Amino acid sequence: MIRKANDQDKAALRDIWCAVFDDTLDYAAFVTDHCLKLGTVLYYPEGLSFLTLFPLTLHFKGKNILQGAYLYGVATHPRRQRKGFGSMLLARASEIAPFLLLYPATHDLQHFYHKRGFDVPVHIPSPVVRTNLPDRPSPHHPAAAPYTEYIADAGKQDYTFLWSPSLYDYAYRECLFRGGYVMSPWFCYPQDGNVVCKPYMNTGLTTNASYLRALVRFNITVPGFRSENALFYLPLD
Incomplete structure (x- = not known):
C-alpha cells in the first residue's frame, strides 16, 4: 500500500536511494532527511519505491497563479524495478497536485515520462x-x-x-x-x-x-x- 513516509522510514529510504543513485550514505541521509522535512514522501514499502513531492509555484509576471509540485528522487530499488511500482506512485502523486514538474536527465527518461502524461515542455x-x-x-x-x-x-x-x-x-x-x-x-x-x-x-x-x-503534467487547465x-x-x- 502506498502511504506517506515518516521518520521511522528513514533507514529504508536511505537504502533505496543508495541502491538506485549510487550515492554515499551520508549524502542519502542528507537528502532523505530534507525530503521528509520539506516535502511529501510517497512510499510503497512492498515495492521498495518512493518519490518526493516538493512544493512548487507557477508565477505569471511575478504573481503566484497556481501551487503544484516538483517530483524529486523517483526511486525503485533495482530488485523491484520493471514491475510498475514507479507508475503507481506517479498516479498517486497526480491525485495530490494540480501540476507535477520534473527534470528527466536522459532521453530514455524523457520518453518514459512523456508516455505517462508529462507532455508539456518547459525551458x-x-x-x-x-x-x-x-x-x-x-x-x-x-x-x-x-x-x-x-x-x-x-x-x-x-x-x-x-x-x-x-x-x-x-x-x-x-x-x-x-x-x-x-x-x-x-x-x-x-x-x-x-x-x-x-x-x-x-x-x-x-x-x-x-x-x-523539464516536463510538466497539468491535471487542471x-x-x-x-x-x-x-x-x-x-x-x-
Whole structure:
C-alpha cells in the first residue's frame, strides 16, 4: 500500500536511494532527511519505491497563479524495478497536485515520462562548464543564497516555476554539501575536475539552443499558459 513516509522510514529510504543513485550514505541521509522535512514522501514499502513531492509555484509576471509540485528522487530499488511500482506512485502523486514538474536527465527518461502524461515542455537554462573561475568563497564564509535576486528576476519573466524560500535554501545547502558554492548568478558544483554552474536567474547568455527540458503534467487547465515562454531555474537532480 502506498502511504506517506515518516521518520521511522528513514533507514529504508536511505537504502533505496543508495541502491538506485549510487550515492554515499551520508549524502542519502542528507537528502532523505530534507525530503521528509520539506516535502511529501510517497512510499510503497512492498515495492521498495518512493518519490518526493516538493512544493512548487507557477508565477505569471511575478504573481503566484497556481501551487503544484516538483517530483524529486523517483526511486525503485533495482530488485523491484520493471514491475510498475514507479507508475503507481506517479498516479498517486497526480491525485495530490494540480501540476507535477520534473527534470528527466536522459532521453530514455524523457520518453518514459512523456508516455505517462508529462507532455508539456518547459525551458531550463542550461548550466555552463567552467575550468577557470574567480576565487571561490571561503568554505568558512560561504556566499549567501540570493533569494531576493531569484524572485526579482522571475518578476520580469512571463511564466516561471519557483521554489519557496525553504526549498531554495535546500538547493543552496545541497550545493554546499556537494562541495559547491554560490557566486551570482550561479550555483556551482564540482564535477569531473571542472565546475558545472547552474544559473538561478537570467545571465544574458541564454540562447534558444541552450536550454534543457523539464516536463510538466497539468491535471487542471491553465488558461493562456504558453510553454515556450515558461522557465524553471535550479532543477534538483
